Amino acid sequence: MPILRYKFGQERGIVKENAGFDDSIFRDQYVQALRLTNAFVRDKESETLKCVAFCGDRGEGKTSCMTTTQGIIEQVKEKSDAYSYVDKIGCKDLANTKCSVVEVTDPSFFDDSHNILQITIGKLYNSYRRKQEECKVDYGKKNKLLETFSRVNASLLTLQKDDIDSMNDLHRLAVLATGITLRDQIAELVKEYLNFMGADILIVPIDDIDLNIAYAYRMCEQIRKYLCVPQCVVFLSLKIEQLQYVVENAFAATIKNPNIGKASDSNGFNFDEIAEMAKKYINKLVPVNSRVEMPKAYSLAEVKLELPTSNGGIMTMESMKKGVLELIYNRTRYLFYNPADSISPIVPNNLRDLFNLIALLAAMEEIPDSRELTKKHALETNKNMFKLYLFTVWKKRFDISTQNKLDSLVTFDYGTSFNKEVIAILSKRFEEQLKKDYHEQTEDDYQIEDTEANISASKSESSKVDTTPQTIMLKSICATDNFGYNVTAGDLFYLFSILEREVLSENDNALLFFLKSLYSIKLYEAYDQVTELEGMVYPKTNDEEKGLTIIDRRFDHSNKLQLLTGGSYFTYCPGDFIPKPSKEVAYDIRIISGKELNGFLSELRGGFKEIEDLEKKENKTDEENKKVKEFNAQLNTAEFFILTTKCAVPQKKAETKDSISLVRTLDFLRHNVEACHYRTFYPATGYYLFDIMSIFGNMINLELTYKKFYYVNDDFYRFIFNHPGSLLHKITEKSSVSRQYINYKDNNERTQMHRLLSDSIIRNAEVLTSVRDIIVSQRKTTHEGAQQEFVTFYNKIQNSGMKTQKTSSDGEQDEITFHFLEPISELLSNILGKKERGNPDEEADIWSKCKSIFDSIFNIELKSPDNLSLEEILKTIRRAQIPMTIREKLKTIPYFSKMDDDQLKSWVPDKPDGTNYTKEEAEEIIIQKYNKEFIQEDVMVSNRPEQVEILQQTEIQQVGMNENEPNGEPTK
Numbered sequence: 021m022p023i024l025r026y027k028f029g030q031e032r033g034i035v036k037e038n039a040g041f042d043d044s045i046f047r048d049q050y051v052q053a054l055r056l057t058n059a060f061v062r063d064k065e066s067e068t069l070k071c072v073a074f075c076g077d078r079g080e081g082k083t084s085c086m087t088t089t090q091g092i093i094e095q096v097k098e099k100s101d102a103y104s105y106v107d108k109i110g111c112k113d114l115a116n117t118k119c120s121v122v123e124v125t126d127p128s129f130f131d132d133s134h135n136i137l138q139i140t141i142g143k144l145y146n147s148y149r150r151k152q153e154e155c156k157v158d159y160g161k162k163n164k165l166l167e168t169f170s171r172v173n174a175s176l177l178t179l180q181k182d183d184i185d186s187m188n189d190l191h192r193l194a195v196l197a198t199g200i201t202l203r204d205q206i207a208e209l210v211k212e213y214l215n216f217m218g219a220d221i222l223i224v225p226i227d228d229i230d231l232n233i234a235y236a237y238r239m240c241e242q243i244r245k246y247l248c249v250p251q252c253v254v255f256l257s258l259k260i261e262q263l264q265y266v267v268e269n270a271f272a273a274t275i276k277n278p279n280i281g282k283a284s285d286s287n288g289f290n291f292d293e294i295a296e297m298a299k300k301y302i303n304k305l306v307p308v309n310s311r312v313e314m315p316k317a318y319s320l321a322e323v324k325l326e327l328p329t330s331n332g333g334i335m336t337m338e339s340m341k342k343g344v345l346e347l348i349y350n351r352t353r354y355l356f357y358n359p360a361d362s363i364s365p366i367v368p369n370n371l372r373d374l375f376n377l378i379a380l381l382a383a384m385e386e387i388p389d390s391r392e393l394t395k396k397h398a399l400e401t402n403k404n405m406f407k408l409y410l411f412t413v414w415k416k417r418f419d420i421s422t423q424n425k426l427d428s429l430v431t432f433d434y435g436t437s438f439n440k441e442v443i444a445i446l447s448k449r450f451e452e453q454l455k456k457d458y459h460e461q462t463e464d465d466y467q468i469e470d471t472e473a474n475i476s477a478s479k480s481e482s483s484k485v486d487t488t489p490q491t492i493m494l495k496s497i498c499a500t501d502n503f504g505y506n507v508t509a510g511d512l513f514y515l516f517s518i519l520e521r522e523v524l525s526e527n528d529n530a531l532l533f534f535l536k537s538l539y540s541i542k543l544y545e546a547y548d549q550v551t552e553l554e555g556m557v558y559p560k561t562n563d564e565e566k567g568l569t570i571i572d573r574r575f576d577h578s579n580k581l582q583l584l585t586g587g588s589y590f591t592y593c594p595g596d597f598i599p600k601p602s603k604e605v606a607y608d609i610r611i612i613s614g615k616e617l618n619g620f621l622s623e624l625r626g627g628f629k630e631i632e633d634l635e636k637k638e639n640k641t642d643e644e645n646k647k648v649k650e651f652n653a654q655l656n657t658a659e660f661f662i663l664t665t666k667c668a669v670p671q672k673k674a675e676t677k678d679s680i681s682l683v684r685t686l687d688f689l690r691h692n693v694e695a696c697h698y699r700t701f702y703p704a705t706g707y708y709l710f711d712i713m714s715i716f717g718n719m720i721n722l723e724l725t726y727k728k729f730y731y732v733n734d735d736f737y738r739f740i741f742n743h744p745g746s747l748l749h750k751i752t753e754k755s756s757v758s759r760q761y762i763n764y765k766d767n768n769e770r771t772q773m774h775r776l777l778s779d780s781i782i783r784n785a786e787v788l789t790s791v792r793d794i795i796v797s798q799r800k801t802t803h804e805g806a807q808q809e810f811v812t813f814y815n816k817i818q819n820s821g822m823k824t825q826k827t828s829s830d831g832e833q834d835e836i837t838f839h840f841l842e843p844i845s846e847l848l849s850n851i852l853g854k855k856e857r858g859n860p861d862e863e864a865d866i867w868s869k870c871k872s873i874f875d876s877i878f879n880i881e882l883k884s885p886d887n888l889s890l891e892e893i894l895k896t897i898r899r900a901q902i903p904m905t906i907r908e909k910l911k912t913i914p915y916f917s918k919m920d921d922d923q924l925k926s927w928v929p930d931k932p933d934g935t936n937y938t939k940e941e942a943e944e945i946i947i948q949k950y951n952k953e954f955i956q957e958d959v960m961v962s963n964r965p966e967q968v969e970i971l972q973q974t975e976i977q978q979v980g981m982n983e984n985e986p987n988g989e990p991t992k
Contacts, residue, residue, distance in 0.1 A: 022047055024320055024340050026327040026382065031375035035084040036091055041105050045320055045371075046085045049074070051109050053089045053312045058111035060253045061119075061221055067207075069248040073306040074257040076314030079372030082257035083227050085314060086124075090225055090255065093119050120219035122147065127232040127239065136239045137206070137246055138176055140224060144213055145169060151217060161216045168209045175202045207249035214251055225255035230263040237270035244305055260302065260311070267298040317374045321363045327382055341367060342825075344378065349825035351384040351402045354540065355784045356825075365533040366414070373413075380409055388827055391761050407541060410534075417530060429538060436575065436583050436695075437504020438542070439512045442535055446515050447498040449531065453522050454498060454515075459488035487894055487943050489593035489683040494518065496687035497591070505575075506690045506697065508586030508717075512539070513788055520789075536785040546581040547783040550720075551774050554767070556580070558723040574695040577727075581720050581781070587697035588666065589782055590713035590792065591686075594679040597712065597795050598809050607809050608712045609666075609682065611674045613880040614705040617661050620873060621729060624658060627651055628739050635744070650866045652745030656847050657870045659740070659747035661877055662726060663718050663844075666711040667696040674707035678889030681951075685709070700728045710878070712810060719780040719840070722748065722773075741769070750843035755779035758839060780840045787822060787836060794820045807852040807874070814841045814848075890950050894943060901936045903928050 023043045041050055053072050060070040072089075074082040095102035097118050107115045122143050130136060148165060151157065210222050224247065230236050240263075247254055271294050289297075317340075325343035329335050337343030341363045345356045348366070356364045368374045384405060385398040411430050415423055425445055432438055447454060496502075497511045519532060550556045558577050575583065594606030601607070631651050634644050673685040689696045697717070701708075718725040726737040726748075740746045752772045759775040782788045798816055800809075818841050823833040850867050851874055896913055900906045907924040910916040916924065927949050931937065937945070 021323065022320070023324045023326055026325070026375060026378050028328060028379070028382070031372060031379045034087055035081075037088045038091065038095075039101055041088075041092070044088075045315060045323065046081065046088065049085050049312050049314065050089055050092065053085070054092065054106060054109060054111050054114060056310060056312070057089075057093065057223075057253060058106075058114040061113045061117050064221060065250045067248055067250060069244060069305070070253045071243075071306055071310050072253065072255050073311045074255070074314065075260050075306075075311045077259055077370065079370045080314040080316070081371045082314055083124075085312070086225060086227070086255055086257050090121050090124075090223060093223060094121050117221055118219045119221040119223055120147070120214060120217045121223040122225065125224070125226045127227065127229055127236070130232050130235045130239060135235075136226070136242050140247075141169070141172055141176070141209070144209070148213065148216065157216070161212070165209075165212045165216045168205070168212045172202070172205045172209050175205055203246050203249065206246050210249055210252050220251065222252045223255060224252060225257075227257050229256050230258045230266060233266055236263065236266040240267070240305055256306065258306075260306070264295075264298055264302055267301055268294055271297055314371075317367070317369045317371050318363055321367075325378075327378060330386065340374075344374075344381075346825045346827075347378070347381040348406065350827050351381050351387060352406045353387070353390050353399065354403070354406060354544065355786065356537075357786045357790070365530055366410075366537065376413075377409070380405065386828075388831070410537060410541075415534065417527070418534075422531065426534065426538075429535075436586070437507070438584060439509060439586055440502060440504040440507040442512055442539070443498060443507065443515060444500070445535070446512075446519065449528070450519055450522075453519060453524075454494055457488065458490040458494065458518055458521075487680070487947075489679045492680065492683045492687065493591070493593055496683070496690055499687075499691060502690040503693060503695075505583075505586065505695050506692065508588035508591065508697070509539075509584070509788070510588045510591030510713075510717075511586070511690075513589070513785075513792065514591040516789065517792060536789070540783075540785040542584055543581070543783040543785065546579075546584045547777070547781055550579045550581050551777055554770060557773055557777070558721055575698055577721070577724050578698050579721055582698070582717075582724075585717060585720065587720065588711075588714060588717040589788055590711075590716065592713075594682050597799065598813060599799065599801055600679070606679060606682075608813075610710050610878075611669055611682070611685075611707050611880070612661065612665075612710040613877050614668065614701070614708045616873075616877045616880075617658070617665075617708065618703060618705065618729075620654075620877070621658055624651070624655055625736070631743070631745075632739075646862060646866075648745065649863070650869070653850070653866050653870050654873060655740075655743075655745065656747040656750075657851065657873050660844065660847060660874075661708075661710070662729060663715045663747075664710055664712060665718075665728075666709040666714040668699075668701050668705045669707040669709050671706050678891045680890050680894075698724075700730050712813065715841075715844070716780070716782060719777070722776075747843060747847060751780075751840045752776045754839045754842050758837075776840060780838060790822055791817060791820065794822075807848045807871075811845050811848045811852065814845045817841060818845070890947065893946055893950065897942060897946065899939050901939060901942055903930045903937065906937070906942055 021043065022045045024045050037044055037046075041047060044050065053074070056072045060066075060072075063070075074086045074089075076082045092102045092106065093114070096106055096115055103115055122140065123146075125136065125139055125143065130139070148169075152162065214220060214222055226239075226243075229239055232239070243254060243256075272291075275289060275294070321341040322339050325337040325340045326334055327337075337346060341358050344367050345358065345364060348354055348356060356366050358364050368377060384402040385395075387395050387399050387402065389395065390399055411427075415426055418426065429438075429441060429445075432441060493514065497507070497515060516532060516536065524532070556579055559579055560577065578587075592609070594600060594609050596608065598606070598608040605611075631648060634640060634648050637644070640648070667689065669685060669689075673688050723737050726740055729736065740748050743749060752775070755776040755778070756772065759778050762771060762774045762778060764770045764774070782791065794816065795813075800812070818838055820836070822836040824836065826833055851870050853864075853867065853871070892913065893910070897906050897909045900909055906928045907921075910924060910927060911919070916927075928942070928945060
């Protein structure tokens with residue numbers, strides 16, 4: 021198994037390996053190159069070009085691989101380890117052949133005055149002189165060699181005279197004759213040189229031949245014409261694609277065709293023809309079987325990684341792809357993950373770039389425990405170094421325009437519109453992808469449809485009206501008229517989840533990765549500020565500064581992490597996380613009763629003082645103990661809804677319960693001027709938006725979360741925080757168990773809050789994505805009632821199995837758990853029913869009352885007659901387009917069953933011109949009528965650009981009629 025070895029400084033130069041060839045990352049390349057050379061040694065008298073080409077991009081190790089191969093060949097004559105290695109891989113001819121390796125030729129020396137032949141001959145002459153100075157020589161061999169050098173040099177000087185037109189006829193013939201005889205002279209020179217050096221094969225290595233754009237083609241021609249001599253093997257390192265480009269340009273310049281890049285005519289070649297000519301030329305110069313391809317860094321993902329430690333030892337990591345991420349985590353605590361069966365884009369796919377990153381990380385101070393105060397400064401320094409790498413070196417892969425946009429995000433202060441800025445970039449870059457329909461089919465979509473629906477399904481569609489929650493959600497998130505502070509991290513990561521399903525280009529995937537990495541860094545920074553600076557979880561304005569600074573009262577007590585995330589980590593359509601029961605309201609996100617919750621909180625408020633007194637009483641009666649237990653259970657139930665309330669919902673937006681209407685309500689909240697996730701609630705608020713995942717966003721600022729219900733009691737939060745029977749108290753206790761290392765000895769409340777935030781806050785984009793993926797991948801299809809669904813749901817998140825990277829090669833991975841969810845799951849399990857599990861009747865009665873309270877808040881009847889939903893209507897009419905047929909389908913729904921024809925026509929009137937509706941027109945009139953009847957608001961009167969466009973399209977659409985079809989269906 022190969023090992024990727026890093027040594028300090030090797031990223032800056034050529035690496036020549038002298039041993040350990042079997043476990044080198046180039047072991048396959050060494051074997052291939054040596055076997056090619058062995059074949060050429062066996063056929064050494066051939067007059068064809070014997071070339072071994074080391075091919076790859078810049079920084080992939082071509083020169084290092086070629087240099088080591090040369091070194092192995094040179095060491096063979098010494099009967100060293102190289103001899104055993106060459107013999108072991110079956111290169112017996114090479115093992116028993118003495119080779120003379122010329123010093124590597126650098127193409128940067130090539131110009132109008134010095135060509136590759138002159139430089140090669142010059143290097144041979146230098147080798148001859150060194151040999152002569154080092155030991156006794158045979159003067160006969162020496163004189164023959166010098167005579168050959170003289171003849172070759174004279175021929176080269178003759179050929180160098182380019183102005184052949186000014187020569188007389190005899191001189192021209194002499195130059196032509198020299199060109200013909202030069203190859204024979206070089207063959208003679210090679211023979212005499214090897215005879216003098218006591219060798220059998222000459223190896224001529226030329227590095228980066230394609231790098232010299234101006235002269236690369238001329239060099240190739242000289243190699244092709246003059247180095248195809250017996251006993252000579254040429255080693256080349258090059259990038260095939262760049263050499264192709266050079267040769268194409270040379271051919272085009274030679275042809276001087278004005279039609280280059282245009283269609284060909286009888287007098288010239290077009291670009292494609294020239295490209296094909298260049299390809300054939302290169303294939304002849306460097307046949308495919310003579311190419312030794314360098315490995316991509318990603319092909320080494322599973323090999324072990326070795327690097328030196330600060331104390332002089334060697335650290336070995338299980339694999340390169342894991343090792344690099346562990347190094348990043350150890351030095352910076354930035355957490356990256358490798359996708360399944362793949363590798364994180366933060367790991368470069370180029371060997372030099374990979375070593376540069378490893379060198380950067382290896383130079384940083386190790387941080388085995390980030391909790392040590394002595395390491396705080398070093399950790400910050402490491403983070404700044406890594407950010408500099410990510411925001412400069414890594415980012416250079418993008419075009420200048422994209423880089424400028426990303427630069428603006430890097431320097432973007434948190435403010436309240438960072439999410440909207442990122443979404444604007446994604447919306448423009450992936451405009452076509454985001455136009456797709458991402459509605460995932462449910463069991464309802466696979467029901468057998470009637471004949472007309474089946475016929476209509478085959479008709480072409482010119483456009484689509486937004487009739488699925490997913491389509492509406494995407495358009496809403498990407499809308500430019502949203503207020504930035506109402507666009508959340510959840511909205512942004514909803515887009516990420518959609519785009520990551522697509523098959524994108526490498527550059528597009530890199531852009532998504534960069535944006536998520538940037539978001540992770542900003543999450544970390546905001547979290548550190550909130551937790552490490554006292555008083556920043558629930559910021560308070562200094563009274564003395566009020567007259568000196570501009571303060572936006574909407575965000576008075578919102579912390580930096582809230583402003584970055586918009587107060588919400590997750591956005592999804594109803595039923596995405598917990599399946600929606602048939603013809604029922606979704607469990608995961610829904611409208612709940614503010615009236616019931618507010619009334620219940622007011623009742624609890626009246627008992628605060630009594631409970632406080634009872635808690636202080638040492639010897640309580642059974643009745644008093646029961647009263648405290650009952651109060652605590654009911655308070656916990658109320659707290660559950662406080663923690664899962666996303667925001668308040670205006671009455672006119674809360675009066676329908678189907679998924680489409682709920683997604684439209686979310687759309688309304690995004691483009692409404694009110695900062696919906698930050699504001700406190702009115703005492704008479706009738707409806708709240710329940711979101712099972714809003715608990716993660718609410719944990720960011722618990723004091724504000726509780727104080728949104730300020731009307732209950734001025735000291736409501738303080739009572740909850742200090743009361744030992746509160747759900748908040750249980751949560752903080754549970755979170756503290758595994759985080760005892762956080763301890764502000766003079767401030768117990770700060771200690772408890774920091775521990776809770778450490779346990780509950782998501783501060784990494786990949787963890788956020790992973791939580792979402794776990795929920796979706798393990799989504800159930802059965803329904804056991806809200807409380808049981810929630811218990812299962814939260815347990816699933818707690819037992820996700822997510823872990824951090826190791827902090828050292830022999831360290832352990834920390835498990836990412838959300839312990840704060842345990843008391844919540846326990847509460848819901850209690851509400852579900854204690855009596856069935858053999859608990860005392862008294863306790864069962866307490867929880868039975870809590871279940872009634874829970875249901876009164878959670879299950880409300882909205883203004884939707886006979887449980888009629890817009891989704892149900894649209895699914896029923898399907899693709900029907902004949903007005904009468906649509907009305908007949910409506911009558912199959914109980915709400916419409918008793919309507920007469922005129923009443924049905926108020927929903928679906930005949931068109932004035934007697935034609936049929938298009939599918940889109942039929943859906944649109946239903947949507948408008950539904951909203952007029954049950955929301956008292958026509959959703960299409962908005963000036964939103966996409967809605968105006970839909971109306972305009974609908975007005976101009978005409979349905980083609982096939983007169984031969986008696987039912988008047990639109991033609992295909």
